[in-house]
Amino acid sequence: MKMIRNRFGNLSRxxxxxxxxxxxxxxxxxxxxxxxxxxxxxxxxxxxxxxxSALQVAKFYTIPAEQKKQIFAGGGLPKQYEQQxxxxxxxCLMVRNPALELLxxxxxxxxxxxxxRYVLYGENGTGKTLSMAHVLHYGALNDFLLVHVxxxxxxxxxxxxxxxxxxxxxxxxxxxxxxxxxxxFKAQNSQLLQRLQLKTSKEYVWSKRESTPAGSSLIELVxxxxxxxxxxxxxxxxxxxxxxxxxxxGQCKVMVAIDGFNAFFHPVTRIFSDNKQLVTPDRITLTQxxxxxxxxxxxxxxxxxxxxxxxxTEGHMDSHMPRYLLGQEGFEHLDPFVPVLVENYTDKEFHxxxxxxxxxxxxxxxxxxxxxxxxxMSNKNPYSLMQLVRAL
Amino acid sequence: MSAGLTRxxxxxxxxxHAAQSRIRVFSNQDQPEIEDDEEFRVLSLRTVxxxxxxxxxxxxxxxxxxxxxxxAVDQDWTxxxxxxxxxxxxxxxxxxxxxxxERGAAAxxxxxxAELMKIPNFLHLTPPAIRQQCExxxxxxxxxxxxxxxxxxxxxxxxIEVTTTDYCQSLPTIRNPEARKVTVSLKLSxxxxxxxxxxxxxxxxxxxxxxxTDILTxxxxxxxxxxxxxxxxxxxxxxxxxxxxxxEPWEETKSEADMEEYLFERNQSKISAEGILNWNAKEGxxxxxPSKSYANSVEQLINEGxxxxxxxxxxxxxxxxxxxx
Numbered sequence: 001m002k003m004i005r006n007r008f009g010n011l012s013r014x015x016x017x018x019x020x021x022x023x024x025x026x027x028x029x030x031x032x033x034x035x036x037x038x039x040x041x042x043x044x045x046x047x048x049x050x051x052x053s054a055l056q057v058a059k060f061y062t063i064p065a066e067q068k069k070q071i072f073a074g075g076g077l078p079k080q081y082e083q084q085x086x087x088x089x090x091x092c093l094m095v096r097n098p099a100l101e102l103l104x105x106x107x108x109x110x111x112x113x114x115x116x117r118y119v120l121y122g123e124n125g126t127g128k129t130l131s132m133a134h135v136l137h138y139g140a141l142n143d144f145l146l147v148h149v150x151x152x153x154x155x156x157x158x159x160x161x162x163x164x165x166x167x168x169x170x171x172x173x174x175x176x177x178x179x180x181x182x183x184x185f186k187a188q189n190s191q192l193l194q195r196l197q198l199k200t201s202k203e204y205v206w207s208k209r210e211s212t213p214a215g216s217s218l219i220e221l222v223x224x225x226x227x228x229x230x231x232x233x234x235x236x237x238x239x240x241x242x243x244x245x246x247x248x249x250g251q252c253k254v255m256v257a258i259d260g261f262n263a264f265f266h267p268v269t270r271i272f273s274d275n276k277q278l279v280t281p282d283r284i285t286l287t288q289x290x291x292x293x294x295x296x297x298x299x300x301x302x303x304x305x306x307x308x309x310x311x312x313t314e315g316h317m318d319s320h321m322p323r324y325l326l327g328q329e330g331f332e333h334l335d336p337f338v339p340v341l342v343e344n345y346t347d348k349e350f351h352x353x354x355x356x357x358x359x360x361x362x363x364x365x366x367x368x369x370x371x372x373x374x375x376x377m378s379n380k381n382p383y384s385l386m387q388l389v390r391a392l
Numbered sequence: 393m394s395a396g397l398t399r400x401x402x403x404x405x406x407x408x409h410a411a412q413s414r415i416r417v418f419s420n421q422d423q424p425e426i427e428d429d430e431e432f433r434v435l436s437l438r439t440v441x442x443x444x445x446x447x448x449x450x451x452x453x454x455x456x457x458x459x460x461x462x463x464a465v466d467q468d469w470t471x472x473x474x475x476x477x478x479x480x481x482x483x484x485x486x487x488x489x490x491x492x493x494e495r496g497a498a499a500x501x502x503x504x505x506a507e508l509m510k511i512p513n514f515l516h517l518t519p520p521a522i523r524q525q526c527e528x529x530x531x532x533x534x535x536x537x538x539x540x541x542x543x544x545x546x547x548x549x550x551x552i553e554v555t556t557t558d559y560c561q562s563l564p565t566i567r568n569p570e571a572r573k574v575t576v577s578l579k580l581s582x583x584x585x586x587x588x589x590x591x592x593x594x595x596x597x598x599x600x601x602x603x604x605t606d607i608l609t610x611x612x613x614x615x616x617x618x619x620x621x622x623x624x625x626x627x628x629x630x631x632x633x634x635x636x637x638x639x640e641p642w643e644e645t646k647s648e649a650d651m652e653e654y655l656f657e658r659n660q661s662k663i664s665a666e667g668i669l670n671w672n673a674k675e676g677x678x679x680x681x682p683s684k685s686y687a688n689s690v691e692q693l694i695n696e697g698x699x700x701x702x703x704x705x706x707x708x709x710x711x712x713x714x715x716x717x
Contacts, residue, residue: 108717114668116714296668321698332660335690336668336710339703 074184075150125383
């Protein structure tokens with residue numbers, strides 16, 4: 001029942017006409033579990049990722065719409081998966097082994113020790129981002145401040161605007177992207193920030209007239225960055241430095257999640273300076289804070305990073321292994337890290353996913369052997385499967 | 393001109409007859425003229441060669457029967473077949489057959505059989521022949537030195553192996569240019585190196601070193617004499633060995649990027665790992681250093697390249713080091 005209520009809550013935000021239409025659909029779809037009063041075998045009622053264990057492997061759990069909006073409103077789920085969520089009117093994630101492994105590590109972590117860096121890697125479309133989303137959900141529910149970059153290569157590949165940094169010579173600011181990230185940070189953490197009442201440790205002077213005094217709350221800092229887009233990059237750097245200090249002091253826990261982390265070390269970007277020279281990531285002001293927070297010199301946190309072939313550019317996509325994608329510099333920055341492999345579906349997961357699609361009436365025609373056929377055509381790759389069964 | 397002559401000749405039939413008969417008188421004096429009346433004589437203006445000349449018969453010696461028929465049963469075979477030689481049917485008293493014919497027919501006999509001549513034979517290496525030769529050279533042999541009974545022993549005492557070749561040939565000169573070549577080979581593990589000198593030595597010798605067998609081979613042929621080449625090979629070996637211990641001033645400028653292999657000891661990874669292990673350690677407390685197995689796994693990951701196995705090993709070592717379960 002809770003699930004259905006959530007779905008209605010979600011729908012109330014959609015336009016009235018669509019609402020009526022979809023409501024009809026969802027009530028029809030919801031009829032099945034109500035009748036049997038038992039949950040389908042491919043679903044699990046455990047919606048708290050902290051309670052997930054090997055029992056729930058290959059089963060779907062639903063992220064409540066409120067939480068989904070809080071965590072993933074600014075990105076974090078792949079676009080096509082987002083569309084699928086909208087179509088199915090429920091945000092379902094499959095409990096899979098890489099995420100479980102990470103959760104187990106995080107739960108057992110000694111937070112007084114320097115942060116441990118976990119690196120998700122795997123072929124294209126195997127579910128690195130969704131594994132990260134699963135862990136993010138855990139972090140949000142367990143009072144971790146989320147420092148989440150939904151897709152780092154966006155900054156290097158398609159920045160909204162690039163301007164020369166005011167303070168530092170030869171550096172490039174991405175003010176709009178930095179502000180967008182601050183908005184994302186605020187959306188994810190505003191409740192927790194209000195509860196924790198974190199204060200800045202020193203005064204930040206932005207210009208002659210503007211400054212953030214020491215002892216002001218972090219929310220004020222973030223809001224200043226959002227309001228004064230010109231200083232968004234500097235605000236980001238300040239915010240991250242503050243977070244490192246605060247968490248080392250034990251005032252908060254921080255979960256860093258950066259998708260496509262190898263983009264910070266890939267020298268090819270699409271940003272050009274005034275004299276039409278290519279700007280390497282180390283000359284972007286946003287890079288340094290995120291490299292700082294993935295360093296091992298602070299405590300009370302976890303780092304979940306993912307390395308991805310797609311974060312690279314043409315000619316650099318030969319392997320999905322972390323050392324290749326990070327390069328020497330990146331490897332030295334992260335070493336020692338814990339690599340976590342994300343693989344294609346197992347048979348059980350694949351079967352479960354097909355059942356889910358059937359349950360959502362997404363697969364309508366079920367001729368003899370269609371599951372085997374899909375299995376061979378997609379090679380059990382999650383993204384390939386989604387593409388194969390997508391709408392035209 | 394000739395037509396006029398013929399006409400004149402025809403007009404004088406009598407003279408012509410007289411001339412012919414006169415010739416016959418002089419040439420065939422002692423032969424009776426039998427055919428004179430029976431056959432019409434042909435006028436022959438040119439002297440024609442005798443048409444049917446009998447071909448001269450080639451005189452052949454009568455074929456002697458093969459030697460094998462006259463061989464005694466207890467003959468000395470080493471005298472019949474003393475050295476390597478291609479097969480000869482008349483000398484080998486064996487009913488050999490070799491070759492392919494049509495189905496059902498027997499294989500061709502040994503006479504005029506190219507198949508038997510093509511294949512190498514060991515008729516000169518019969519056990520009695522070998523025994524005989526060993527007996528003959530025995531008086532030149534010295535007893536085997538004591539203490540060199542096994543291969544391991546003599547390899548320890550004589551690590552260097554020198555290979556030369558002598559040539560026997562039937563030419564006006566007994567010299568063969570190939571005989572000057574000298575090959576010196578030794579196991580590199582018999583030489584003592586430190587890591588720098590070993591690296592430098594391998595660079596100096598280049599492809600003369602075989603990594604799989606650990607054997608260094610120096611071939612010299614630039615001097616005219618075998619002795620000179622041997623001396624030169626040993627000089628090369630000595631010079632390379634001692635040169636490898638010299639550290640030139642420019643070798644200090646070798647940076648991490650120039651290193652041929654990744655070493656954990658001199659890299660950032662070690663600093664990071666030590667930083668994590670000694671986090672919040674008190675001043676003066678003994679420094680904890682990362683385990684050997686972790687260092688090995690990092691080195692293996694970088695040097696051998698990434699694969700699931702190496703990465704899995706690295707993961708296990710990191711988990712062990714950071715106490716992650």
